[in-house]
Structure formats: C-alpha cells, structure tokens
Amino acid sequence: MTDHGDEETSAPATPDGDADRIRWNWNRMCSLVLSALLAVVALVAVGTSPAAADPDGKYPTLSAHHHDDDDDYYDDYYDDDDAPPSERGPTGYSLVLPKGAIESSLTAPHHDYPAIDIAVAAGTPFYAVTSGTATRLYQAGGCGNGVTLRGDDGAKYTYCHATRISAVGRVANGQRLGLTGSTGDATGPHLHLQIAYPASTLRCPKALLVALSKGTAPPPVERLPTSGCSY
Numbered sequence: 448m449t450d451h452g453d454e455e456t457s458a459p460a461t462p463d464g465d466a467d468r469i470r471w472n473w474n475r476m477c478s479l480v481l482s483a484l485l486a487v488v489a490l491v492a493v494g495t496s497p498a499a500a501d502p503d504g505k506y507p508t509l510s511a512h513h514h515d516d517d518d519d520y521y522d523d524y525y526d527d528d529d530a531p532p533s534e535r536g537p538t539g540y541s542l543v544l545p546k547g548a549i550e551s552s553l554t555a556p557h558h559d560y561p562a563i564d565i566a567v568a569a570g571t572p573f574y575a576v577t578s579g580t581a582t583r584l585y586q587a588g589g590c591g592n593g594v595t596l597r598g599d600d601g602a603k604y605t606y607c608h609a610t611r612i613s614a615v616g617r618v619a620n621g622q623r624l625g626l627t628g629s630t631g632d633a634t635g636p637h638l639h640l641q642i643a644y645p646a647s648t649l650r651c652p653k654a655l656l657v658a659l660s661k662g663t664a665p666p667p668v669e670r671l672p673t674s675g676c677s678y
C-alpha cells in the first residue's frame with residue numbers, strides 16, 4: 448500500500464512538474480517577447496520623434512547647415528537612400544510644375560549662365576519650390592512677368608516668362624505662384640528657373656528638379672553645381 452501509495456502520489460508529480468516547467472518557460476518567453484516588443488517600440492519612438500517635432504516640416508538642419516562645412520550630417524542622412532520617400536520625412540520642397548509637365552526637358556543646357564528653361568504649354572501652373580517670400584518681377588526684354596522667391600532655405604529662386612502671377616508675399620511650400628507663358632525675351636512658352644545661393648552665385652537646378660520629380664530627397668541647395676548646365 449505504501450509503495451503503491453508512493454507510486455500514486457509520485458506518478459502524477461512528473462507530468463505536473465513538466466507542466467509547471469512548460470508554464471514557467473511559457474511565461475518567461477512571454478515576458479521576453481513583451482520586453483523585446485517594448486524595446487522596439489521605444490527605439491521607433493526615439494527614431495521618429497525628431498521629425499515629428501519639427502514644426503516647419505523642413506530638413507531638420509538645412510538652414511543651420513549653411514553656416515558650417517561639416518559633411519557628416521548629410522553623409523549620414525543620405526545613407527538612407529534605400530528608404531521609400533514616405534519614410535524620409537518631409538523635405539520642405541515641391542516640384543515647380545505638374546509632374547507630367549517637367550519630365551521631358553530637364554537635360555537641355557541653358558544659354559550663357561546656370562539656370563534651366565523648361566518647355567511647357569502656356570497656362571501651366573507653376574509652384575513655390577519651397578516656402579518663402581515671393582516678389583513680383585517685370586523685365587520687358589528679359590524675364591517678362593516673373594517672380595522672385597526668397598526661400599526659407601536662404602536661396603533665391605527666380606521664375607520667368609509667366610502670363611499671370613497669382614501669389615506674392617509669404618507663400619507656402621508648393622503654393623501656386625502663377626501660370627506659365629512666353630512674356631519677355633522668350634521664343635516660345637517655357638518656365639525659366641534660376642537658383643542663387645548665396646546671393647549672386649547661380650546654381651544648376653537640374654539635380655533638385657530630378658530628385659523632386661522622382662519623389663526623393665533633393666540635394667541641399669549649397670550642393671547644387673555652379674557650372675555644367677550652360678553653354
């Protein structure tokens with residue numbers, strides 16, 4: 448009886464003991480998985496909070512970066528080139544024409560100085576490439592009806608040959624500035640765009656426009672070349 452009793456009390460102990468170990472392991476695994484999940488959530492929160500906290504939706508350090516030559520930030524930033532555009536955060540820049548209007552003529556060199564002439568049907572809307580202050584410009588023998596946009600990035604953008612100017616003063620990134628045409632010194636309807644940074648240093652707009660038409664982060668304006676786009 449005693450042996451049998453021992454058998455009766457010890458026999459079920461083994462499966463119960465296994466079950467306890469399984470439960471313990473299960474609980475431990477659950478807590479490990481939970482800890483890992485919490486760590487991932489914390490990392491994601493840390494990774495995204497600087498962009499979310501950026502009130503203007505611009506490059507976090509673009510304007511500050513104009514004043515030093517430390518390339519590390521951008522090198523690090525552009526290491527993320529494989530990330531889809533939606534995950535890079537807002538760039539603060541918009542395409543200057545409707546996407547379909549801009550893809551055909553970005554390769555032609557400009558006459559005499561760095562700029563770009565984009566052949567486009569008269570009456571096509573054109574937009575502020577970034578936020579800033581727009582001023583109307585008129586030169587009968589040159590720019591025709593134009594707009595000077597002093598961007599918040601420190602660059603000066605000049606648009607020429609418009610039929611209509613629809614926004615002056617403070618403008619938002621991507622806001623419509625007017626309609627294209629062929630006023631001033633133009634042989635046909637096109638948008639002339641030139642970029643000066645700093646002050647009177649003209650830069651080739653192509654790399655900026657190509658990046659924006661692809662939906663990728665554009666190069667900082669101070670990285671745009673100052674030659675190679677004119678004849």
Ligand SMILES: [Zn+2]
Nearest residue numbers: 562563564639
């Ligand atoms: Zn031109």
